[in-house]
Amino acid sequence: xxxxxxxxxxxxxxxxxxxxxxxxxxxxxxxxxxxxxxxxxxxxxxxxxxxxxxxxxxxxxxxxxxxxxxxxxxxxxxxxxxxxxxxxxxxxxxxxxxxxxxxxxxxxxxxxxxxxxxxxxxxxxxxxxxxxxxxxxxxxxxxxxxxxxxxxxxxxxxxxxxxxxxxxxxxxxxxxxxxxxxxxxxxxxxxxxxxxxxxxxxxxxxxxxxxxxxxxxxxxxxxxxxxxxxxxxxxxxxxxxxxxxxxxxxxxxxxxxxxxxxxxxxxxxxxxxxxxxxxxxxxxxxxxxxxxxxxxxxxxxxxxxxxxxxxxxxxxxxxxxxxxxxxxxxxxxxxxxxxxxxxxxx
Ligand code: DAH
Numbered sequence: 001x002x003x004x005x006x007x008x009x010x011x012x013x014x015x016x017x018x019x020x021x022x023x024x025x026x027x028x029x030x031x032x033x034x035x036x037x038x039x040x041x042x043x044x045x046x047x048x049x050x051x052x053x054x055x056x057x058x059x060x061x062x063x064x065x066x067x068x069x070x071x072x073x074x075x076x077x078x079x080x081x082x083x084x085x086x087x088x089x090x091x092x093x094x095x096x097x098x099x100x101x102x103x104x105x106x107x108x109x110x111x112x113x114x115x116x117x118x119x120x121x122x123x124x125x126x127x128x129x130x131x132x133x134x135x136x137x138x139x140x141x142x143x144x145x146x147x148x149x150x151x152x153x154x155x156x157x158x159x160x161x162x163x164x165x166x167x168x169x170x171x172x173x174x175x176x177x178x179x180x181x182x183x184x185x186x187x188x189x190x191x192x193x194x195x196x197x198x199x200x201x202x203x204x205x206x207x208x209x210x211x212x213x214x215x216x217x218x219x220x221x222x223x224x225x226x227x228x229x230x231x232x233x234x235x236x237x238x239x240x241x242x243x244x245x246x247x248x249x250x251x252x253x254x255x256x257x258x259x260x261x262x263x264x265x266x267x268x269x270x271x272x273x274x275x276x277x278x279x280x281x282x283x284x285x286x287x288x289x290x291x292x293x294x295x296x297x298x299x300x301x302x303x304x305x306x307x308x309x310x311x312x313x314x315x316x317x318x319x320x321x322x323x324x325x326x327x328x329x330x331x332x333x334x335x336x337x338x339x340x341x342x343x344x345x346x
Contacts, residue, residue: 001042001049001057005064008038016071022079025072032068039064105346109221109334112322113203116223119247123240125199125225130186132205133160136176138185143264144297157181158207158218179207183224184264187294187313190226191302196309197229203318214330221318228294228304228311234267237291237312241271245288248321249275256285265292265313286324289316 012032019025033039042061049057085091106114117127130138139145140152150156160177186202203223210216227240238257246253257269269292272285291314299306319331326345328334333341 002060004042005039005060008032008042009064009067011038012068013071016068016075019075019079022083025075025079029072033065039068103346105342107334107342108322108326108328108345109318111345112325113221113223113318116244116248116318116321117201117203119244120201120225123243125201125227128186128190128200128202130180130183130189130202130204132180132207133177134180134185136178138188139178139180139182142188142298142301143184144295144301145263149263151181154209156209158209180204181208182206182315183222184313184315186224187226187264187298188302191228191299191304196304196311198311199227199229201225212332214332217319217331217335219335220331222315223318225291225314226294226311227313228299228309230309232293232310232312234293234312237293237314240312241289241291241314245271245273249273249325252276255288257291260290260292262290262292264295264298266295268292271314271316288320288324289314291315 015028015031016025019028029037031037039061046054046057046061121127136152140149145151158179160179183202183204183206186200186204190198190200190202201223202225203221205219206222207219210218212218225240227236238255242255245255253273253275255271255273257271260268260270262268268290270287271289271291273288274285291312294311294313296306299309299311319334322328322334323331
């Protein structure tokens with residue numbers, strides 16, 4: 001009896017190890033533990049075993065069963081692996097680089113923004129962020145921009161419903177929320193939060209109700225700068241912007257200031273640059289930024305002592321700079337997510 005079981009286990013081991021497919025496995029399994037299988041037959045002979053030998057006999061059968069089950073499990077695992085390999089093709093080494101790895105890259109606007117920030121950071125500016133949804137106060141009032149200024153017109157700015165329009169009676173029921181039209185609002189947020197001396201730049205998304213064309217987009221990006229300290233003059237403003245534009249646009253880049261008007265600076269200027277290696281632009285001077293000395297009324301509105309402190313501010317469009325740097329002739333390319341365009345900046 002013991003020998004018979006040993007033989008069954010040994011032959012089971014050989015047969016099961018030689019199995020090549022699931023069907024093959026099932027028929028081998030039937031030969032051993034099926035209703036007419038070799039082991040089943042031995043088990044059926046149990047009745048003929050004398051009572052006192054049954055516990056020993058039962059134990060031997062159980063041991064044989066456990067061993068055979070082990071062979072089955074191993075064979076099944078092998079079959080499953082082979083089936084999987086057949087489904088997914090040749091063996092894969094997951095540690096190898098993908099053969100057609102489409103590497104992502106930074107968006108050109110991100111690249112330009114990072115470049116601008118890195119230049120200013122090297123000369124002591126810190127980067128700060130504002131909010132895209134603003135109140136009229138931060139976007140206009142605190143920036144000395146009167147109620148009848150065209151920027152505040154529904155035609156020019158995206159307004160959001162306020163609490164009162166939702167039926168809630170809030171303390172600030174008359175406060176209007178809007179999508180900021182420029183990053184200049186961050187000047188006010190910064191001056192209310194921190195004390196001079198201040199040197200910040202603030203990049204971010206802005207919104208205007210512009211009709212989209214090659215040079216206008218309802219959604220665009222600006223970068224704002226603010227510098228407040230004692231004895232700051234227009235010379236400091238010009239020196240900082242000269243340095244910045246030369247770093248950004250290359251050696252030999254010149255800037256010039258043209259008198260202009262912004263409600264939050266006095267005097268105010270528009271900044272043009274000329275750069276010989278950008279001759280493809282086709283004109284000598286290209287407008288690039290707005291700037292000026294921070295208007296005393298603005299310093300007043302945030303409680304900065306205008307006897308002691310003065311400062312300058314500037315703002316420019318990131319798309320415009322990217323278009324100049326890369327020779328892009330249509331602002332809409334930036335937002336279409338077309339890989340043929342984006343991959344050129346990888
Ligand atoms: N906010 C202006 C715009 O959107 C740009 C600007 C002009 C920002 C003069 C300034 C500044 O900080 O001093 O066109």
